[in-house]
Amino acid sequence: MLTGLLIILPLVASLLVFLAKGSAARTLALAASVAEFALSLFVYFQFKANPAAANLALNCTWVESMGIKFSVGLDGIGLLMVLLTAFLVPLIILSSFQNNYEKLNSFYGLILLMQMALVGVFAANDGFLFYVFWELALIPIYFICLLWGGENRAAITFKFFVYTLFGSLFMLIGLIYLYNHTGLESGIKSWAINDLYAAGKNLNLDQQSAVFWMIFLAFAIKMPVFPLHTWQPDTYVTAPTQGTMLLSGIMLKMGTFGVIKWLLPVAPLALEKWGGTAILLSSIGIVYASCIAIVQKDYKRLIAYSSIAHVGLISAGILSANQQGVQGAVIQMLSHGVNVVGLFLIADILLRHTGTREIEKLGGIRNMNGQFAVLFLIILLGSVALPLTNGFIGEFLLINGVYQYSAGMAAFAGLSVILGAVYMLRSYQKIMLGEKTTGGVEFGSLAMSDKVTLIIVCVVIIAFGVYPKPLNDLAEPAVKTLLSTLK
Amino acid sequence: MKGLLIVSGLGILAMLAEIFKFKKLLFPLVLLGLVGAYVANFIEWDHSYVIGVFNNMIAFDKVALAFSGVILATAFFWFIMANDYFDNEKTIVDHYSLVLFALTGALMLTAFKNMTTLFLGIEIMSIPLYVLAASKKKDVKSNEAGFKYLIMGSFASGFLLFGIALIYGATGSFDLMDIRAKISSYESGSVPVFLNAGIIMMLVAMCFKVSAAPFHFWAPDVYQGSPTVITALMSTVVKTAAFAAILRLFMIAFGGVSESWSMVLSVIIALSLVIANFSAAVQPNVKRMLAFSSISHAAFMLMVVLANIRSNASLDALLYYSLAYSIGSIAAFSIIYTVTKGGDETFDAFNGLGKRNPLMAACMVVAMLSLAGIPITAGFFAKYFVFTTMIGTGYKWLLILAILTSAVGVYYYFKVIIAMFFKSSSETETITVEMPQKMVMILTTILSLALGAAPGFVAEIFKF
Amino acid sequence: MLNGISINYYLLLSAVLFIIGAVGVMARRNSIIIFMCIELMLNAVNLLLVSFSTLHNDAKGQVFVFFIMAVAAAEVAVGLAILSMIYRNVKNIDTDILSNLKN
Amino acid sequence: MLGYTITQWLFGILSFLAIMFALMVVFSRNPVSSVIYLILTFFCIAGHYLLLNSQFLAIVHIVVYAGAIMVLFLFVIMLMNLNENTEPQRTWLSKIIAAVAGGLMLFVMVGSLKGAGDMGLVQYGNAQMGLVKNLGKVLFSEFLFPFEIASVLLLAAMVGAILIGKKEAGEA
């Protein structure tokens, strides 16, 4: 029930926002998203008090004849993802206060629509519903990028759209294939997630492998995993900052979340056979992207590549399919979501205050605004996974998980620890430190909304770095049950 | 049956309007008649004859009624959309009656039980369309379209007839049931070769009617040359009817010997998918683009025929697909019709439509999404059904090809969207839409969303 | 009592006529000739039908021929009307001229 | 004679002529002569009909085609006075292509139609079958519906022709 509310609320809100005029839309959107966050918190406490009692699930028939149900519900992982979404969207909206876009109402309406779809993806317990939300999430972001994006956006966003759609069509085939194998004894086919799990387990190795790759393709493109990543940097750079935040902060998690909930349990045999390959790809992606990030000129692009590296580690951890790996992945998904939003906001602030994101052109900003420098530094440390920042918990667990799969792979993936430090510090030094003031431009002080956003991000980074227990308490049992289904 | 009679009656009524001077009333009368026909369908639904009437010449069983329902619904919208195409005092009556006669033919194609009725149905549907395609008399393009359609159409019917003749030779009958019985009575091996030859030739002819490659060449030219509304009619009503016919023909008559034609069909589908999508991707002209897209949709529907013709699932799939596709196209064409009144039919005609008329742009977006098959529009479920029917069969390669090409398909549908929202146009004044078109746009848009939201009903339709 | 002729010869004959018609359609540029060739094809079919109907000793085949004739007549009427209209517009009925719709 | 029966002789001759004239239709430069040749072809075909004991059909055939349709053609040709060899010819290449295509088609058709032998011979036994009485029975009992609906077809054709033919407002 509550989950249903979580999905409905943004939908209704978005419709209202579409109707609203001018900056009223902005405030309305902020209010709605905050309300959503409050609701999600309420759900969280319900869940915490007693997972069983909390009435989260919602089951209504949608297409009886095809066994499609509108069934949503939350386990620990899903709840975490929903919390992330509900937490980030207000920040994202807040972060947009300084950009003066046209057609505010459609902008925020689309963002809220997106939120609806995202929550749906994280909550869906019905394969078909999952796919529908999955595709649904694509459309608002496409328009956000198309309408408010940077130069050459038409081609780039289109590439992004087709690329992802292409992948998800294969996922659809995979899911339908599973669906066709459901209800062997009962004779009644169904899209219910558990039935799909069961169907998947009954397949032989070859069938499972086929399903595995078809579904993994979609997720791999979404994340993205090397070598399917080339749409990502361009899209991130071209999209409006808020779009980038949505893409990298939340949408990217759809892929990883999908692997956890919709791939691991359906193809255990295939995972044993092909998991290594997938992990290898992910690990290659880590080092590859990190290396590329070192030589980036545009700071936003640098972050984009670093995000590829991070997500590579996450997917490697998930595919190693052990408690530490998967749980680490979940934690890291949250941390990465928060940090990357912070980083992109910083990129946006740089652009707004100095008119450029070119690392070479910037410099000496520390002299002009120490506060900004400190906040920047904290977020940066979070993303290089310094202990006592949220980034570290996840990264440690992840490398731990990968290590249990293969020590060599872990060592290889671990290189990101070093390379991450290299490119992050290098860029920080070039942008913030040194004597040179940015082309004589006075950087000035931060706008209130930016400041608030950054501070919130920093607080979260440190708070969950020091005391990640709440997250772990949610993730641990959920992951454990999930992995137990693999056996 | 009553539906058929009512529609043909309407055609004649339209001609009487010339004499008794009630042309003004014609429009409402026709709509009323269509509704009446629809109602008649519903009445017949429960006690629908499975065995045909007139010595089993024609039988309005559930399948027939369902498809004729689709056709009538589409026609209903079409008339509203095309109402100002019938403004010319001198020709209004002829246009009405011709369209109605074409409809009659279409309805026959959903219900025939005999080669004779099949043949007559096709011709009754086609001949008025030849004329209508050419009905912009001063416009050479329109003339050419009509001419091409005529020549190639009759050439194709030549093959159709040859096929019929061969089958008659092999089975000694024109009745689908008899043919089926006769075919099944042959023990394998002793089947006269020219039976298969006949089947193939009929297949070819029907593929021509639904414009599947390599028999698709007429479609783009004719679609482009004809008046937009007529193009709409062709790409919706005619296609649906043709598919109903194929379904019927191959389900009833040749279902038994599918191995003799499935291979050919798979090749034809593959060709259509590739050629259609690839050439659509580079079309500057919207109508031509939609022509190619209709070819690719035809390929999708043929996949159902290929997958498993005898099952309910494929009936559902085909029915739903034709419904979704017709509604999508009607929406698209009604918008194109309004936008291209200026004459420019390239994508640039849509530039800045997002600003100039947001409502219309929104409807177009939905229509395009539906044609591209993106959730939760009707088009998505249409594709979904096709996939479900295909996935069990041995034609995995075809499935993969379909996915790849439909990814290409997204490209040209989104070209429209990009043009509407991304490109800015020279003129900025808002485009005004007449009430009827606006109604059609909104209704069809809502419908394609609604169908997408509740696709369950189709499975409920056929339970026998 | 005359002895009959194998159906294969009729098949062959009508096939040949049919194909001659088809070749005509392909080879000529004059729309009217093309039309006539189509008529020729239809007649080939008629011949085939009649021979089959005699073979099966069953009148349906011949009846079907009537319908084909009717259709043929109708097509010709419409076709020639369109042609004359085109002629009025472009003073020509050469198919190669009538190829503005392309690509 | 030469071991062939009259029928076979007739069949042979008629077929030969039919094909000859058909070819002439295709190859003759002058449209008018094409028309004439086509009419001759139709006569041959009518002959075949007679041979096949479908006398009525043969008559109707002559009346409809030779009498109506071809006259119509002739009319139009005169109207456009294409009565000379002005028709621009296709390039040899395309002609050859057409010929080759035709040849291939013949080949495949024959290939696909072979093995019909077991259908037996065409027996000219029943002389009644092709009579009006007989056909009428079949036409008005079994084929009643198509017969009726054919009227719609003709009506449509008529209306169409009129629509195309009639002068628009403001037309000279």
Place this chain on the structure above:
Amino acid sequence: MIKLIALVPLFPLIGFLINGFYGKKLSKGLSGGIASVSVLASFIVAVLAFLELHHSTHKSHVVELFSWINADSLKIPFEFLYDPLSAWFLLIITGIGFLIHIYSTGYMHDDPGFSRFFTYLNLFVFFMLLLVMGNNYLIMFVGWEGVGLCSYLLIGFWFKNQSYNDAARKAFVMNRIGDLGFLLGIILIFVTYGSISYGDVFTKAGLNGNGVVTTIALLLFIGAMGKSAQIPLYTWLPDAMAGPTPVSALIHAATMVTAGIYMIVRSNVFYSISEVASETVAIVGVITALFAATIGLLQNDIKKILAYSTVSQLGLMFLGLGVGAYSSSVFHVTTHAFFKALLFLGAGSVIHAMGGEQDIRKMGGLKGKIKITYLTMLLGTIAISGIPPFSGFFSKDEILAHTYEHSKVLWVLGMMTSMLTAFYMFRMLFLTFFGKFRGTHEQEHHLHESPSSMTIPLMVLAVLSVLGGALGLPEFWHMPNWMSEHLSPIILHKNPSTLDHTTEWTLMGLAVLSAGVVIYFAHAMFITNGVLPMESEEKMKPWQKLIYNKYYVDEFYDAVIRKPLDLISIAFYKFLDLQVIDGIVNGVGSVVKGTGNVVRLLQNGNIGFYIVSMVLGIILILLFTFII
């Protein structure tokens, strides 16, 4: 007090927060005061706790704060371990830390970033305490990287100077390399023993055979290399002198760099099990010691000299660890903390006096001008050169003695190192304080003794480095070696010296003798003959050039690692990513368009052609269905 041991890191944290948030608004005195007091407070707590521990029989106490990471079998509580080792390090860190805070209030007085400096300093102390107090490897790792961060911040304290920033970044990245090894080690420990808390691990250590233990030990040692600047990861430390001198004293001499030693002592179990590992440690240690010492010979930057001597001393400590003399190494850590901190602070005071000049070629004859500094530094130098009864003598001698009984070769190398040490240290001393002044005039006028806030810590440290030896008097003197007794609870395989007294005496004698000779030689060279370091490289002999340029190691790394990395990255980006992979993706698109444009041409509008192609289609179909 032990129950409240958590207070020790808490105070600096509070200091850090206050300074961090309000530092700008506070007056310099106040913010400096808060910082120092916070460290003093934790020092006092540490002392009290130490006494308590000393008298209690129960030697190790665990204080759990909260459960930190929980992932199924992996349970990592956030808890502190208070046992002799950590207790001792607490004392060093807080004690020296306090002194250096005091010193800094004077040294940094005129710096605009005054409060920022103390913020970092407090943060550092906090992390350092975390490092030594954690009860499991991950908390050690937290402190480990934390101090790395602080060192980054403090080296780059004067952030306007990009070369300083480069040094800072270099330090951080090099540490990261080590940290990766450390991290993998920790994970391997978890995978092997199912826990990373010291107690559980050490009790199970022997069970899983030597192979894995060796791996673990080596991985951990990689971490130590990074942090404690051993070959091959030592080059960051000399560059780290870019930071303010107190930083060099506290972080890069006394505390942080000894974290590696702490870690290995903490995990002495592994090393005493695995021969290979301990051998590696010993060898790396001694090589580093000698290598750095040689470089020290020809350096002219007073801080660089000290830096290299630090590296070499650390090498010596690792040698000690390698040969199993854990307590001796800790002992040396302690004494080294005293005299090296002293020396750095002294150097700082010299630099302060010289107005920022660091090149000893510009100094000379200062002993008259800045007496206290001179005297204290003299004591420090004697201590480090190993002249009895100064502290350095005892600790170094202990290590060398153990080395001797372990392997003669290593011992010889060790001896050479200590001789070299004595030489370059006295070289520095002589060149700085003796002879005549070689600086500019205004520098000469400007010369003055540092304020008491700086001199007092110097004096305290001087006293400590003189008397520090008392902590570990040799056994064979039949005096209590307090240090080894104190640490005995945590050292699992002790190896008491088995040498007979005569050998002990001879070794000791040799050490003293050699030191004496070297010092005399140095005196003869720099005082009597007044040799001065050469101004330019041209006149140097090749070997001098080689040493003077630190064996070109930095250049080597640059050529072998940094440049290739950049090149590879550019290749990846420019070629692989943009050309190949993205090229393929876009290629698909253009292929579609290309094919489309070709296919389009079929639609040439000519009926004849259409019909032909239709017919051809039919022909093919019939052909494939019936003929073939």
